[in-house]
Amino acid sequence: MSSSTKHKLIIYQLLPRLFGNTNTTNKFYGSVEENGSGKFNQITEKALTEIKGMGFTHIWYTGIIEHATMTDYSAYGITPDDPDVVKGPAGSPYAIKDYYDVDPDLAVDVPNRMAEFEALIERTHQQELKVIIDLVPNHVARTYHSDAKPAGVKDFGEDDDLTKAYSPQNDFYYIPGQPFTVPQDYNPGGDEFASPLKDGKFNENPAKGTGDDVFTASPSINNWFETIKLNYGVDFSKGYDMHFDPIPPVWQKMLDILCYWSAKGVDGFRCDMVEYVPSEFWAWIIPQMKQRYPELIFIGEAYQTGQYPNYLFSGKFDYLYDKVGLYDALKRLTCNEPDASTWQINNVWNNHCRGFDERMLRFMENHDEQRIASPHFAGDAWLAVPGMIVTATLATGPVMIYFGQEVGEPATQAEGFSGADGRTSIFDYCGVPEHQKWVNGGAFDGGQLTENQQALRSFYSRLLNISAQSQAIAEGKFYELMIANEHSEGFNERLYLYLRYTAQERVLIAVNFNRHEQNINIKLPDDLLNEFKLNGNVEFTDLLSGTPYVTADATQALPVILPAMQGLILKF
Template identity: 55%
Template structure:
């Protein structure tokens, strides 16, 4: 990998300033050690293997295409492993409401008026015990095809994570795949009361659900057999985002209904003794998938479910697999320690603090001095925070809504991957600069890749290369970008200082000394003789900076104050500097630079 030069470069892929391609691409960094940090690759499963590029708004499955379990072949998994990935998050596996006709296979049509998009939200689950028929080559054998994907994943040396969506289900939830003897959600509910600790849902007695008047399923120009602007639900159930109204608005999660975990939301009272029926049903679902050899669960909107449930259920699932991973989507920093200590989660989203801060820094709206206070605030739970710059909910780095150019996000990616021992995640296509362009149907052109419609992901498809997964269709610049991701993720996952070492910020010291400006960050990661200095600059122009290791850092690293040391960059392998007697060196940085220096 070579140092980045920024200039105006005409490109149909990347926007803004881009780096010109270099001819030589060195091999990936590999540094062996016994165990490393978790590195997650999130894929929208129905989009990942889709080879079609029609991309018609609200296009049908046959028009726009859909990826299958079988498309995630050995070549794809091998390539992900080589990228430095340890875990694959297969998003959208569980059966959810869709507007494709599967009635020949005994699957009833969903009501279009409570489905968002043509392919439906993967978070509007209609059968926890089944998988999405869209993803199968043979619909009757869909569960077996998923189990074979799990086998391929494990054979490739990777682990598999799936979604667990505990807070809400599709309005037409009905399990036809549940094990014998299992009662369906809501089957024994008392629908005459708003709340009962024994109910699985909340109800609005005497009221009927009304589809939001502004909602036009599939847009005003498309038809579907169940599209009539109505949905029969009496009494109305409470909507998934805690809306106690029979007339939710179009911005609510109106396609879903809220699950009842024994919390009277209106009276603000809990009823956990005896154990609520919903707890038992959801435990059985988690156990079912754990017994299928799933290695982890990303738990959707986990903080909308009482922490007491998690503290009760997670240890029981770990009886089946002590190493199973639970990741919480959570946005309230005041609840972080509660969901780790009492909820027993392994990892939590670090969205509200690190992601939001890095986004502002990339956009020139915040200073790098804001990074270290986050680490201080998270002291003691840093290892439990999952870092990312993209996921299915967020705008793409390469989109004009975020960085406008994937290379501008490079320093933020380095910080995300190296700042602590917590796991790091990327979203499929991020590694080749996918900008998330186009209006797919329900989801407008807002810099996000659709989760609601059938769609092809153009830059990702170039790497996929008709199922070869060899990247031959990528531009040289995209190959460089993917190489960068492989380098930084491999280093993050395997280097002992990054995976297990300590953290020490030296940004504040260097800012006070006037060594660099507010768009530069510097911190140390170290373990024994492995001492790393991570330097990132978010400046749009060349700049000359100084870096000094303060006395406290020299002591923490175990350096000899009278010794002679150099720092060699492991990431790009073009920079090598020598420290002066006061442990200072100068560095000429190109725009949006990143370095991982090894001190020797």
């Protein structure tokens, strides 16, 4: 290990509404009073110390900014949202209601909610952890209204011309002459939820276009009907006719928003659905923000692999999601799908991410994806071991873990709006049962975890700390060993072999996606032997277990036994 390693981002994603919640009621469609909500203050110094100890460098606090909800906070001067245009009792963190405020669910003292978040930023920084929050640039809640915006800042839609379906100077898109119609089959909050506003109607005339680019007054329940699309100067009625000169009003408003949160000490933004926003906007705003805050990072949620270079090089993003590449390949291998092959991993870095592999954010769970331990994914958290080794060590770019992943949270229950789909609901008030065993009533000591869960968490801790501290992994080169070994005894396409190295450190990584033990003699090609000046006896040590491996002659193969669904990180 080297103390002079380049910084590798290791991100812990957590929802404060769920993270510290110790309530175990989990009533279907339960209210905040029934099922509880985590608070900013519950993310304590102890919790942060434990997160830091696992090797994390950044925390992505998901769902910070105030979003539409079915919970009534009118006693605190907050206008109630109409439940007919809110998804789930808690509401979606991606239906922003006020870009200059934080979610009142997360505050112990609601009038003091911003100060509680600012204190969380300070606590996080005291642990030498960086803070990431969401930017949701494409859409806002139908009930959007900022009552916390700074003086001189205009609200979205404040100066819009409602008679025009599209205008370069409007913030929203309109369907003139037609009122908005709530999807008929939507039952907000479930059968037990009652509210004077729950009447199947929402007063919006003219109707606005939805966040998923549906320009109708009657969106379906499958549309993002609870959101309205922001206008970045694109006229969709004429294909994709762009009007960027003069700068559209939304661009400046987003710049003001980013400056507001950056000034509070936020270190980075995970930007939602960046492909729904013109790349020209990103090329305009990110350099301006980095000029003001040079260390600020921008992570883009992106899925169109052909557009990756555009968003990285023209749009100036630091990192993009690698979902439609490495995640998909690893999920197929983890689930033992018949056509899964580790050659598909080669295809990711050789094609999808060629030339910018180090700028891809890798993960096996996040709030949008199914839990590894759920029946919808692998059904067993331990089956992710080889995939997580690859996720964390394939490149110098970021690796991300979703809270609860490290203790095998299976997300088996239906919480309310979110059914039993293998995901932890972001729309409902609920507890996260296996994660709560680690929280242990706020002690954050894992006191209720089983031995199996403790072992799993220890694996994640070792893997992430190796990734953070190993110079070869944090900043080294990559050398693929598949071709050199494809004719070796014991080789098959459910094994993946590669090298990460610098002049000071070399790490050989071997993972086995087979559901059975595999013996293989791993060969190093002649060009590597010459570069490393290797001959004679070489000792390898598995960084995950400390187990030594010795080969009598480096020019010969290294015999390795790989247990089923396991892997080695061999330093030599």
